Each structure stands twice: as C-alpha cells, then as structure tokens.
Amino acid sequence: MVTQDKQVIAEYGNRQVNVFVMTLQEYLDTFWKMILPSITDLVYSITASLEARTRDKDYVGYLPSDVIEAGLKTGHYTQGFLNVNKSNASQEAFVRRRRQDRREDSESDILVHGMSSRNRAVHGDLVVVELLPRSQWRGRSNIIREGGTDTKESGEDDSGEAISVMPTGRIVAISQRAWREYVATFSQDEETGLKGGKVLVIPWDYRIPKIRISTRQVEALRDHRIVVRIDSWDSDSQYPNGHFVRALGRIGELETEVAAIIIENNIQMSTFSDAQMKELPVDTEEEPWAVGEEEVLRRRDLRNSHLVFSIDPKGCEDVDDTLSVRTLDNGNTELGVHIADVTHFVKPGTLTDQEGKSRSTTVYLADRRYDMLPGILSANLCSLISGVDRYAVSVIWELDSSYKPVHVWYGKTIIRSSYKLFYEIAQAMSDGMSTDDIVKNVPELQCQPKRDIKQKVTELRAAVCRLMEVARHLKARRVRGGALELESTEVQIQLTETKSVEDLTPKEHLEVHETIAECMIFANHWVAKKIAEAFPNSALLRHHPLPREDKFENLLTCASAKNYKVHTDSSKALAESLNRCDDPNDPVVNKLLRSLATMAMSNAAYFSTGALPRDQYFHYGLALDLYTHFTSPIRRYADIVVHRQLMAAVSKSTDTIDLPSNKDLEELSEHINHQHRASQNAQRDSQELFQYLFFKGRNPDDECCTVDAVIYQLRANGIFVLVPRYGMKGPVYLKNKEGQVAYVQARGQLEWTGGNITRTDHTMTVHTMFGIQSYILLDHITVKITLNNSWAHSSSVRLELVDNQPHLSTSADSLMKEQKAAIIKEVSEAAEEKKGHRSSVDLGENFEELKKEYGQSSTTNNMYDLFQSFKEMSLKC
Known part of the structure; x- marks a missing residue:
C-alpha cells in the first residue's frame, strides 16, 4: 500500500482541479468504517495471510523514499531505532518512537514480531515502521528463554503467555544502517553452513543474525573468535552477506574475550598517536613540569590560604576533585570544590581534544581501564595529587548558618592538595580514630615534624567532620525536595587489596562516600545554573526524564506482596514511600525494592538547552531543576565542554568562538550519550565475564x-x-x-x-x-x-x-568482601599462568616444530636472521 500527500493539483483539460489520492487503508477508514467496522481488520488479515505465504524464505522490498517521507509527515509511518530482545532474538524486537513521532495515543514502544516483520533490519538500525491493525497486535512473551533462543530454526512454538497486548508493526524501510564490526565464531559442526564456498558464522551477540562470508580459513580458525562485517542483505536471502576482517584469538582466553567485549560495544581504544603526544607538556626527571609564573598571576592562589584535600576510593589514580572547608571571620562557612583544569592542557580543535571527543569517556572494565586522555594528563599533570602545585577550576560558596549560599565564586585557581585520603580513613577520623592510628594511615602526616603532628591531625579531623556536617544539611534539603536514594546491586570489585583499616565494611564508610557525592552534586547544580543563564540556547546540561508509569509495575507488585504501598506520582512521593518499605527482619527487601525502582527509571542523558523546552531541563532522580557534569573532566568529555562554557560565562570577554552552537551541541550530546551507554555495557559485560571465569x-x-x-x-x-x-x-x-x-x-x-x-x-x-x-x-x-x-x-x-x-x-557470607576482591586477582593470575605456561612450552622444546608449522626454516636461512644480518651491517656502517 502506498501513501501519497492527501491533496495534489492536476490539470484536467484547460483547468486545474483538486485530486485526492488516498491509500486503501484511508479509503476503508473513511467510507466503510462506520458501515462495517470490521472491514479494515478483515482486509488486513487477508493481506497479511497472502504475504505470509510468499515470505517463507524471502523478504519484501523497501518502500520508496518519497513514499516514506510522505508517510512520516502524515503519521502513517513511525521512525525509530530497532532494539532486539536479546533473550528472544528471533521473535521480539522493539522500536522506540522518536520524540517528534510520538502521538497522544501512542506512548509505548512498537513490537516487531518475527523475522519477516523485521524485514532484514539489524539491531541498532534506524527503521521506518508501519503499525498493523489492532487485530494483529501481540504481547511480549512472558516465557523466560535461554539467551537468543531461535524459535524459528529450532521449531519451537512462540505461543507462550503474553504479558499484555501492545502496538505491533512491520518494518517497511531502513533510514540508516548501524552495521559495524561484529565478533563471530565458526560453527563447531564442520559441515554446517558450507555451501558454494560460503560459510555461516554465528555472531557473539544473540541479536545479530548469522552472517554468510567467504573464507578459506575455517579449519585454521575453527576455535577462534573472528571479526566480520556485513556488506549487504538481499531480499531473496535468509541471511546477510559479509566478509572476514581478522582473527581475535582462541575462544575462552581472557584477552580474546575482553577484546570481544570492546568490539561488541563499538569502543575504539587504540594507543594515543605520536602526533597527539607531541601536543602535551613534558614531565621527566631531566625536564620536570612546573607551573608558569604568568599563569599563576591569572589565577586565584589557594596554596597557602586553604586546606585542600581529596577523599577517594582505594586504588584511585586520577584524582580530579578536591575539597576545602573553613569558617570565615563573620561566622559563615566557606565550602570549596576544586576540579582539575583539564582545559588548560586540552585546547579546542587539537588532536588531543578530537581524540577525547571521540572516546567521550574513560572505560572501566573489571581488570583494566581505557583512558579518555593520555596518561601524562590523567595520572599526572591533571591529577590533583598531594604535595604538588596543580591548576584547578573552582566553585567556592559562602554558606550562612542554615547552609544556604549567600555568595558563590567561579574561577580558575592554583592549589596544592595537602592530603590524599581514602574513604575508610576519612570515616575513621570522623568516628574518633586515635591520632597515632591516623598518622599511620596518612603518609603526608608522617613527613611532618613531630611537634606539628598533633595540630595537623586536629586541623584535618576538624575539616573532615565539618565537611560531613555541611554535606548532611545539603543532602537533607535535596531529599526534602524529593531526591531518590536508589540501590545499585552491581558487584564493584576492588582492584587493590585493603592494606589498612581492614575491619571497616562498606556500610561503615558509606557516610563519607555520600559526603563527597553530595558536594559534587552541589557543584554540578550551581555550574548548571551559571551556564544555563549565560547560554540559554546552547548550554550542555544533563536531563533525567520522568519514568514511564508502566515501568513501575514490577516494583508495585513486589511491594504489595509485603503489603507496602509505593506511590509513583512524583519523585518525592516515591522516595518517601520507599523509606517506609522497611522490614526489620529482612534488610534485603528495601534494597531490592530500591533496585527495582532504579530499573524502572529512564536513562539520564546530556542535551543542549536549545533542544528541549525549559520545563524539561530537570533531573528527576536528584530532584533538581538544573544539573550538569562538571566534576570529572579527566574521564568525561562532557565536563570539558562544561568547563569551557563556565569560563566563558564568568569571563569579561565576549569571545565565545570556540563554544559549540545549539546544533553542534545536539550532535555532540547524542555522541556522548552513545559512548556513555557503550561504556556502561562494556563494564557490565566485563563483570559478567569475570564472574563466569571465577566460578569456572x-x-x-x-x-x-x-x-x-x-x-x-x-x-x-x-x-x-x-x-x-x-x-x-x-x-x-x-x-x-x-x-x-x-x-x-x-x-x-x-x-x-x-x-x-x-x-x-x-x-x-x-x-x-x-x-x-x-x-x-x-x-x-x-x-x-x-x-x-x-x-x-x-x-x-x-x-x-x-x-x-x-x-x-551464613558463614560464607562473611567472606563476601574477600571473595569479591579476589575474583579479579584469581582470574587474572590464572590467565597469566596459562599464558606463561603455553609460551614456555610453545617456545621451548617445541620451537623448532612451531617454526616448521608456520613455514620457517630450522636453519639460519630464514627472514628473521636475514633482517638481523641487515641490522648488524647497518650498525657497522
């Protein structure tokens, strides 16, 4: 069926007349619906049946672009990204309507059921969907399936109980392909898939269909993971065509599986180029980096006036935030948040800036990380480590007796952090740890003269306690406004062993962790206010939209099982009702309900202020009207953009040529959001991999x-x-x-x-x-x-x-902390041992056989020795 504009002008003889062009559906809806309401469904059922008979193997062609464009304008078609259900990949996919495509009666996703309706679309494609008549709408299956069960090929029936009927459609066009590199594997069955020189490979991701490629390396790479790309997908072909790119390594080896995770999440993490490194300052023993005198004059110097310190988890290398707190002469409190000035070293348009923009975020896996910026910046010059001078961008508030801001200052500073504290020791200070124990756990105090130690400990303890007091008041005010405290149940594996204050549990140092988080939230909120005021149409903010009510269904059902009532009409009501869901005999209940509330939340995302109406700037979870990210420029590119906007906002200069426009910022926001999701998915996949290897x-x-x-x-x-x-x-x-x-x-x-x-x-x-x-x-x-x-x-x-x-x-539960910390160490050591054992065997007594296997001569007449000879000759010359 074809949709055209509803009215066109046509010539008839010597005069023009109005000609109305409509589709079969419009004709039935206009002239027959009132007389025979079921006529539309009947015609569509017959049409679908006829199409199904001809689609056993082949797909249908896509509609012309002019027809699609007209249908999108009239609302007959819907455009959105295809999201395939990983647990039921052959049967269920969903299309999330784009904002401008959503209609009042169509606020849910569209179900695309079966491969025929998917019509050669691949997970991630931007597709055009035509809604089916209501008689053909289906519900999402309520059966738990093994990941990606292919019911079409296995012959299983998909008649499982459906949760509820939802809008259902079929794909009629592809607006934009999301094809990329895919990790795949040859079938274990030597004969499977071989046909006419072609072979079917099975993608690592259940959501991607099998891909037909041509290669002569099947036997050599049978036990390897490989990388392939899709080239085309013809309408008369059951599978897409692609080609072999490269091999990753043997299946099951740690490095192979990590590489697969990186590729599958489309994360590009190559080493930084020489050209990028040449842009950066030098810091060596022979040529150490130092602050510039002229730069110091342009900044507010806090090195001697403020006690600045950091509080981070153990093992943290990139310290991008420090704090200060003191009492002013008028009795008010001064709170300072000081963030690494990455923008001093990373200028707009440079190679380093372009690479940081491309990566957008540091990627943290279970046993490693891939930095957004080169190590000379992330772990050195931009890291606010103690005892050295560093450039910072600071927000400093004067707070009254009620801890409400009476004045705020933004600007560039130079700081020298006095202490690098960890959560455990900071909490222990607040709880009354003795002076001797504090000195043992704070290296910077051990370097102080003995006569000054007691005074230094007293000052530091007072600062930590005052900071926690300020944060408690800030958080209480935000919670009263409706902020949510939600649980994350992901296993956070410590990369380093605890060497001191071992007896502290995560619960015991939770308050100091919340203190730091609250100070960062406070800074992000006030920076958002400043840049939104300065750039009302092009400020980079972070929006957390309202959750959809249907997402709360599982939370409400679980809560009612214990006779709890959870109210979801506002964030404040949700927060207050979750606080009341407390079972003193089972503390897991409240944590689980908060976890289900987290699962119901929409994803927070970056946006340009010119892209949303003012009443949608809010952050639902934090109960703030304005929010952004300012406090982690070492690991988030969004913070770098915000730093530039903040400095432009407080600068007396009107030159903002380096700041992105609203359109540019929209595109940048979409890219950063995509990279952020990819990073989170990679982290989750990595944790699942290490859990598997640990239990293996x-x-x-x-x-x-x-x-x-x-x-x-x-x-x-x-x-x-x-x-x-x-x-x-x-x-x-x-x-x-x-x-x-x-x-x-x-x-x-x-x-x-x-x-x-x-x-x-x-x-x-x-x-x-x-x-x-x-x-x-x-x-x-x-x-x-x-x-x-x-x-x-x-x-x-x-x-x-x-x-x-x-x-x-319950005896084993006490070992939880140790086992979590041991997962990474045990798996990594096992992988290294296996790698070392294979190397010693392969390169030991079997080396000569290996050389023969790979076509190398056992004599000195081989390429390696030949090049060595050339090298020696060149050195002599």
Whole structure:
C-alpha cells in the first residue's frame, strides 16, 4: 500500500482541479468504517495471510523514499531505532518512537514480531515502521528463554503467555544502517553452513543474525573468535552477506574475550598517536613540569590560604576533585570544590581534544581501564595529587548558618592538595580514630615534624567532620525536595587489596562516600545554573526524564506482596514511600525494592538547552531543576565542554568562538550519550565475564556456589531472583524444555516431574503428584551457581534451584568482601599462568616444530636472521 500527500493539483483539460489520492487503508477508514467496522481488520488479515505465504524464505522490498517521507509527515509511518530482545532474538524486537513521532495515543514502544516483520533490519538500525491493525497486535512473551533462543530454526512454538497486548508493526524501510564490526565464531559442526564456498558464522551477540562470508580459513580458525562485517542483505536471502576482517584469538582466553567485549560495544581504544603526544607538556626527571609564573598571576592562589584535600576510593589514580572547608571571620562557612583544569592542557580543535571527543569517556572494565586522555594528563599533570602545585577550576560558596549560599565564586585557581585520603580513613577520623592510628594511615602526616603532628591531625579531623556536617544539611534539603536514594546491586570489585583499616565494611564508610557525592552534586547544580543563564540556547546540561508509569509495575507488585504501598506520582512521593518499605527482619527487601525502582527509571542523558523546552531541563532522580557534569573532566568529555562554557560565562570577554552552537551541541550530546551507554555495557559485560571465569575454576560443591536468593519477578516458566551476596540477578527455571516442572523432594534433591504451574500476582504454585510447592515474591530460596557454557556467544553463570527455603548457612557470607576482591586477582593470575605456561612450552622444546608449522626454516636461512644480518651491517656502517 502506498501513501501519497492527501491533496495534489492536476490539470484536467484547460483547468486545474483538486485530486485526492488516498491509500486503501484511508479509503476503508473513511467510507466503510462506520458501515462495517470490521472491514479494515478483515482486509488486513487477508493481506497479511497472502504475504505470509510468499515470505517463507524471502523478504519484501523497501518502500520508496518519497513514499516514506510522505508517510512520516502524515503519521502513517513511525521512525525509530530497532532494539532486539536479546533473550528472544528471533521473535521480539522493539522500536522506540522518536520524540517528534510520538502521538497522544501512542506512548509505548512498537513490537516487531518475527523475522519477516523485521524485514532484514539489524539491531541498532534506524527503521521506518508501519503499525498493523489492532487485530494483529501481540504481547511480549512472558516465557523466560535461554539467551537468543531461535524459535524459528529450532521449531519451537512462540505461543507462550503474553504479558499484555501492545502496538505491533512491520518494518517497511531502513533510514540508516548501524552495521559495524561484529565478533563471530565458526560453527563447531564442520559441515554446517558450507555451501558454494560460503560459510555461516554465528555472531557473539544473540541479536545479530548469522552472517554468510567467504573464507578459506575455517579449519585454521575453527576455535577462534573472528571479526566480520556485513556488506549487504538481499531480499531473496535468509541471511546477510559479509566478509572476514581478522582473527581475535582462541575462544575462552581472557584477552580474546575482553577484546570481544570492546568490539561488541563499538569502543575504539587504540594507543594515543605520536602526533597527539607531541601536543602535551613534558614531565621527566631531566625536564620536570612546573607551573608558569604568568599563569599563576591569572589565577586565584589557594596554596597557602586553604586546606585542600581529596577523599577517594582505594586504588584511585586520577584524582580530579578536591575539597576545602573553613569558617570565615563573620561566622559563615566557606565550602570549596576544586576540579582539575583539564582545559588548560586540552585546547579546542587539537588532536588531543578530537581524540577525547571521540572516546567521550574513560572505560572501566573489571581488570583494566581505557583512558579518555593520555596518561601524562590523567595520572599526572591533571591529577590533583598531594604535595604538588596543580591548576584547578573552582566553585567556592559562602554558606550562612542554615547552609544556604549567600555568595558563590567561579574561577580558575592554583592549589596544592595537602592530603590524599581514602574513604575508610576519612570515616575513621570522623568516628574518633586515635591520632597515632591516623598518622599511620596518612603518609603526608608522617613527613611532618613531630611537634606539628598533633595540630595537623586536629586541623584535618576538624575539616573532615565539618565537611560531613555541611554535606548532611545539603543532602537533607535535596531529599526534602524529593531526591531518590536508589540501590545499585552491581558487584564493584576492588582492584587493590585493603592494606589498612581492614575491619571497616562498606556500610561503615558509606557516610563519607555520600559526603563527597553530595558536594559534587552541589557543584554540578550551581555550574548548571551559571551556564544555563549565560547560554540559554546552547548550554550542555544533563536531563533525567520522568519514568514511564508502566515501568513501575514490577516494583508495585513486589511491594504489595509485603503489603507496602509505593506511590509513583512524583519523585518525592516515591522516595518517601520507599523509606517506609522497611522490614526489620529482612534488610534485603528495601534494597531490592530500591533496585527495582532504579530499573524502572529512564536513562539520564546530556542535551543542549536549545533542544528541549525549559520545563524539561530537570533531573528527576536528584530532584533538581538544573544539573550538569562538571566534576570529572579527566574521564568525561562532557565536563570539558562544561568547563569551557563556565569560563566563558564568568569571563569579561565576549569571545565565545570556540563554544559549540545549539546544533553542534545536539550532535555532540547524542555522541556522548552513545559512548556513555557503550561504556556502561562494556563494564557490565566485563563483570559478567569475570564472574563466569571465577566460578569456572570452582568445584560445584564449593561453599561459595550455593547461595541465598530473593524472588523479585514471576514468569510463565520460572522466576527471577537477586543473589545479594554477589549482586547478581538472573532466572531460575521451574519448568524445563520438556514441560516438566521442578519439585524439591529435600534440600539439594530436585525432581523434574509431570505437573503444572499456576500463578497469581504474588505467588507461583507448582502442582505435581508429589505435592504442591509455592514461590512468593520477596521470599528467599536457595540456588546453586553453575556454568552456562557457550561456544559462539559469551559464556555466563546460571542459577539452578536447590531448595524452596532460604539458604541455611551464613558463614560464607562473611567472606563476601574477600571473595569479591579476589575474583579479579584469581582470574587474572590464572590467565597469566596459562599464558606463561603455553609460551614456555610453545617456545621451548617445541620451537623448532612451531617454526616448521608456520613455514620457517630450522636453519639460519630464514627472514628473521636475514633482517638481523641487515641490522648488524647497518650498525657497522
């Protein structure tokens, strides 16, 4: 069916007449809908049936661009990005309507069901969708599936219970392809896919279809991960065509799997070029870097007037924020936040600036990181380490007795941080740690004359305590305004072992962590106010939109299972009601509910003030009307842009030629948002990889493999649980692929037998010949962590039911902190040992055989020795 503009002018004889052109759908809706309401659905059903008969193997062509353009204008078609469901990749994909495409009655995503309706679109493509008639709308499947189960190829029926019917459509055009490099693997079956010199490779990402490539390296690279690209996808082909790019390494090796994560998240992290490094200052023993006298005169000098210090987690190398607090002569409090002045070294348009913009963020993986800026800046000249002079951009407030700002100053400063503190020691100071113990844990104090130590400790302790007091008042004011305190249950693995104050738990140093966070939020808010005032149409802010009400369904259902009432009509109501969801006998309940609230949130994003109406600038989660990112320019490019805008806002000069326009800032915001999401996804994938490798080396009967879990969602064939000990979420199946259901005969004795499952809002009940067992939301059960090995995709851990009762043993839980910290160390050491063992074997007694295998001569007549001879001759000359 073709859509044209509703009215055109045509010549008829010697005069012009109005000619109305409409599609079949418009004709039926206009003239037949009132007479025979079902006529539209009938025609569409017949059409879809006929199309389905001809689409068993082939896809249909895309509509012409002029037709698509006209349909988008009239609202007949919708444009958005395709998001394939990783857990049901062959059947379910969704298109999120773009803002300008959303209509009053269409605020939800559009479901695209089946590969035929997807019509050769690939995850991430910008597509054009035509809505199907309501009689063909479907619901999202409520069945828990193994990742990416291909029901089309396996012959499984997709008749599982649907959650609810939602708008459903089919793709009629591709506006923009998102094709990129994909990690893939050859099938383990030697004969599978070979046809006419072509071979099908299986992408690492379940959401990407198999790709047909031509290569003669199948046998050599059968056990390797490779990189491929898609070139085309013909309408008469079931799979896209592509080509081989390169090999990554053997499947299962740590470096191979990390490389796969980086490529799959489209993160480009090559080494910094020589040209970029030549732009940066030199800092060597022979030529140390020092502050410039002229630059000092242009800055406010805080080196002798302010006690500046940093508080960071252990192992932190890039210290980009420091703090100061003191009492003024008038009794008011002065609070200072001092941020590394990265923009002094990174000028707009330079190679370093372009590279930082391209990367947009430092990427943190479980065992490594990829810096946004070269190390000379991130770990040295821009790192506000103690005892050295550093350039900073500062925000300094004068606060009255109620801790309300009466004056604020923005500008460039020069500072010398006195102390580099860690969370544990700062909290211990506040809690009354003795002077001797403080000196033992603060290296900078050990260098002080003995006669001054007591005074220095007193000053530092007073500053830390005053800072925490200020932060408590700032946070209380923000919480009263509706700020949310949400839980993150991701496992944060420490990269360095705790060497002092070992007995402090994360809960005990939580207050000092919140103190630093609150000061940073305060600075970000006030900087946002300044740049939004100066550049009302081109300031870079951060927006956290209102969550969609339907996303709260799981939270509300879980809360009601414990008779809690959660109100979601505002952030303040949500925060207050979550505070009341407190079970003194089960502290995990409140943490889980806050985690579900986090899952319901929309994603925060950067935007240009000229791209949104003023009433949408707010940050929902923080309960602030204006917010931006200013405090981490070493690891976020957005902060660099904000620093430039802030300095332009406070400068007396009117020259803002280096600042981006609203249009440029819109494009930059979209790029930064994309890179930020990619970084988060890579971090999540990396943590899952290390969790898998950690448990891979464990005996299944190991104490740490059997753990307590809390039920937070019920599905048609199983439940979703949270494992508090590891911050791990995942499914637990109560029905297997054969249709049998799980019945616990005794602890650790699971029987798969005939029966059925019934479900209410809060309870899932298993009925078998042995009896009846129930699983209730927020109840505790016992699960075992096992391995879900995969040849082509990322391997992961799997949760299997052990008992429908809580885990009995709690002794292992005390080892949680040590085990978390040990995961990285154990996996990394094992990988290095394996690598070293292979190297010693391969390059030892078998070296001669290896040289033969790779075509090298065992005599001195080989290329290596030939080049060595040339090198020696050139040195002699």
